Amino acid sequence: MASAFARIGWMVLSLVALVVVWGVVAAALDSRVLPGPAAVLAAAVRDTATGELPFNVGVTLARVVAAFSLAMVIGGAIGVALGRSPRADRFFDGWLIVLLNLPALVVIILCYVWFGLTEAAAIAAVAINKIPNVAVTLREGARALSRDLDEMATVYRFSWRRRLHHVVMPQLSPFLAAAARSGLALVWKIVLVVELLGRSNGVGFQLHLYFQLFDVASILAYAIAFIIIVQAIEILILQPWERAANRWRR
Amino acid sequence: MSGLDIAIGRKAFPAVGATAERLLYRDFRLRIEPGSFVALIGPSGCGKTTLLNMVAGLDRDFEGTVRTVTDSGAGEAAPAAPRFAYVFQNPRLLPWRTVRENVALALDHEQAARGLADRFVDLVGLADAADLHPERLSVGMQRRAALARAFATEPDVLLMDEPFVSLDEATAQRLRQLLLDLLAVRPATVLFVTHDTRETVMLADRLVELGGGPVEIVRDLRIDAASRRDTAARAATHARLFAEARPVLVAERLDGLLEGRG
Numbered sequence: 001m002a003s004a005f006a007r008i009g010w011m012v013l014s015l016v017a018l019v020v021v022w023g024v025v026a027a028a029l030d031s032r033v034l035p036g037p038a039a040v041l042a043a044a045v046r047d048t049a050t051g052e053l054p055f056n057v058g059v060t061l062a063r064v065v066a067a068f069s070l071a072m073v074i075g076g077a078i079g080v081a082l083g084r085s086p087r088a089d090r091f092f093d094g095w096l097i098v099l100l101n102l103p104a105l106v107v108i109i110l111c112y113v114w115f116g117l118t119e120a121a122a123i124a125a126v127a128i129n130k131i132p133n134v135a136v137t138l139r140e141g142a143r144a145l146s147r148d149l150d151e152m153a154t155v156y157r158f159s160w161r162r163r164l165h166h167v168v169m170p171q172l173s174p175f176l177a178a179a180a181r182s183g184l185a186l187v188w189k190i191v192l193v194v195e196l197l198g199r200s201n202g203v204g205f206q207l208h209l210y211f212q213l214f215d216v217a218s219i220l221a222y223a224i225a226f227i228i229i230v231q232a233i234e235i236l237i238l239q240p241w242e243r244a245a246n247r248w249r250r
Numbered sequence: 251m252s253g254l255d256i257a258i259g260r261k262a263f264p265a266v267g268a269t270a271e272r273l274l275y276r277d278f279r280l281r282i283e284p285g286s287f288v289a290l291i292g293p294s295g296c297g298k299t300t301l302l303n304m305v306a307g308l309d310r311d312f313e314g315t316v317r318t319v320t321d322s323g324a325g326e327a328a329p330a331a332p333r334f335a336y337v338f339q340n341p342r343l344l345p346w347r348t349v350r351e352n353v354a355l356a357l358d359h360e361q362a363a364r365g366l367a368d369r370f371v372d373l374v375g376l377a378d379a380a381d382l383h384p385e386r387l388s389v390g391m392q393r394r395a396a397l398a399r400a401f402a403t404e405p406d407v408l409l410m411d412e413p414f415v416s417l418d419e420a421t422a423q424r425l426r427q428l429l430l431d432l433l434a435v436r437p438a439t440v441l442f443v444t445h446d447t448r449e450t451v452m453l454a455d456r457l458v459e460l461g462g463g464p465v466e467i468v469r470d471l472r473i474d475a476a477s478r479r480d481t482a483a484r485a486a487t488h489a490r491l492f493a494e495a496r497p498v499l500v501a502e503r504l505d506g507l508l509e510g511r512g
Contacts, residue, residue: 151308152342155334156356156403166355170346248346248383 035217044221052206057225060191060202067126068187072180074127075134080172082135083142099132104190108197117198126190133186134179141175173245180238188230252318252332252406253284253439256305259313261297274300275312276464284320287433287440289450292460292468298443299339301465302409305441306336318406335405335438337413341396343384350380353399361404370402371395373435374428390421394428401432408438412445426452447492451477451484457491 019037026036035043047053082089082096108125115121145168153163195204203222210218261275274297282288290298303309305316318332343352354367371380374394384392393413400408413429414422426449433440444450450457451473459469477487 148338148340148342149344151303152336152338154308155306155336156399157358158355162355166344166347166351170344248385 032214033216035220039217040220040224043215043217044225047218047221053222053225056201056203056206056222057229060188060195060204060226061229063123063126063191063195063202064184064188067123067130067191068180068183070123070127071130071134071183071187072176075131075179076138076176078131079135079138080142083139083145089139096132096135099128100136104129104193108190108194112198119199122194122199125194126187129190130183130187134183137175137179137182138172141172144175145171170245177238177242177245181234184230184233184238188226251284251437251439252320253286254280254282254305254407254441255315255317255319256280256282256301257314257316258301258304261300261304261312261314273464275314278314278465280458280467281319282439282441284439285437286456287454288442288456288458289454290441290443290458290460291445291447291450292465294445296460296463297465298460299411302336302411302441302443305407306334306409308336332406333403335400335403335408337396337400337408337410339412339415341384341392343392343395343399345384348381348383349376349387349395349398352384352395353402356399356403361402366402366404367398370398370432373401373432374398390417390425393417393425397425397428397432401436401438404436405438408440410440410442412443414449415445422449429453448484448488451488451491 023037026034044053082092107128111121111125111128115124149167149171153167158167191202192204192207195202196208199205203226206222207219210216210222256279258275258278260273260277263272263274265271290301292298300309304312304314307316343349344355347355350367350371353371354362357366368380371377374397376391376394376398379387379391384395387395396413414425417425430453442454454473455475456472457469458467460466461468471491473487473491476483478484
């Protein structure tokens with residue numbers, strides 16, 4: 001417990017130091033392109049009061065959730081299938097390598113060109129960028145599934161539902177958690193690019209707008225708001241889930 | 251209760267890379283009477299575990315049949331789906347479920363409703379550990395949990411693959427006694443693979459020794475109740491059955507034991 005408090009203390013100290021350094025540098029330069037913390041806070045308060053910031057953050061978050069869920073489900077299913085079937089794995093391995101190395105920007109452009117500047121195209125583009133990563137992680141998980149426990153479940157005639165819930169999912173959960181962690185970080189960055197290129201709302205669109213207006217304070221205000229939300233998801237949802245999944249370990 | 255009629259026409263491990271195909275079984279036949287306790291012994295790697303896996307339906311890649319036969323006579327069809335339980339060399343418990351959950355998961359609805367999980371967790375002496383996860387238990391307790399799971403499923407045929415191996419002798423001996431107690435409560439036909447000849451004499455009423463490749467039955471004999479009644483009788487039986495196999499050391503030790511008792 002003491003070490004947890006110490007960790008939080010250091011974290012607060014570290015962040016305060018960052019803000020102080022930023023404030024000093026901004027004051028010294030006294031430039032329009034690097035506003036100080038006070039100016040950024042003012043921009044955040046202003047856009048929150050008009051409702052613009054909460055609305056656009058909400059829109060972006062909804063896209064993140066949709067693309068993330070799609071990528072986890074589809075990528076997970078593909079990964080498990082490849083991990084269980086060496087033949088399918090050999091055949092599709094090349095496809096996976098191509099997809100893994102395809103630049104995110106290319107996928108986004110192609111989706112917009114082929115499917116139009118629509119919400120579905122935007123979410124599909126983000127999901128397609130993430131699916132190969134999830135598939136590769138879950139493929140490792142499926143390969144590591146215990147044959148011993150599988151045989152035990154067969155002998156004792158586990159139904160497929162019982163087998164999935166009690167035998168397979170607990171073994172895959174560390175891999176799912178790893179995929180979710182890296183997935184969230186990747187997805188929200190790509191969502192901003194998708195919004196910048198082809199949507200008329202969301203944080204990415206707002207950043208584009210303020211870029212054209214050269215309003216750096218507002219750009220930083222949106223960036224900080226998003227960092228706070230992504231960290232909240234990590235600390236309030238992902239970490240407790242991981243702890244619960246590992247409760248049985250000694 | 252069901253017995254077994256095992257007829258393996260052919261079972262081979264296929265060639266892998268430079269390793270040639272290995273023929274394990276060819277025209278092998280073993281009949282096991284309902285309610286008997288058969289110990290399978292034989293050299294390591296000769297195919298004993300493979301035989302259990304074929305009987306359990308885990309290994310279907312062979313030519314031949316494994317039929318279950320009922321009390322009323324050989325050859326007659328057994329009840330629709332005879333139940334098999336398998337106690338593996340490792341306990342194979344789900345580490346993320348408690349002892350009670352591990353036992354309960356192997357049961358069907360009707361057995362669960364009758365409270366069989368708790369009953370057998372009690373019978374193996376794990377009532378106080380029922381809500382612990384397996385990694386918190388000693389190896390001996392994990393094996394007790396595996397026994398509880400096997401018996402709670404009310405098996406017709408119980409397959410056991412060296413279930414007491416790599417335990418200290420005192421713990422192994424307690425577990426052997428526990429197995430006999432459980433069989434008294436809930437009888438089953440047992441097919442038991444072991445390397446431990448003394449264990450064989452204590453538990454089994456029939457000894458089947460396998461050898462060769464492809465596998466054949468080297469010895470097949472009964473061990474009647476009288477010759478495993480108490481420690482002295484068991485030592486004498488052990489000496490009679492296994493003296494040739496381990497000429498000097500074992501025989502001398504047993505002789506000393508018998509003189510001490512006589």
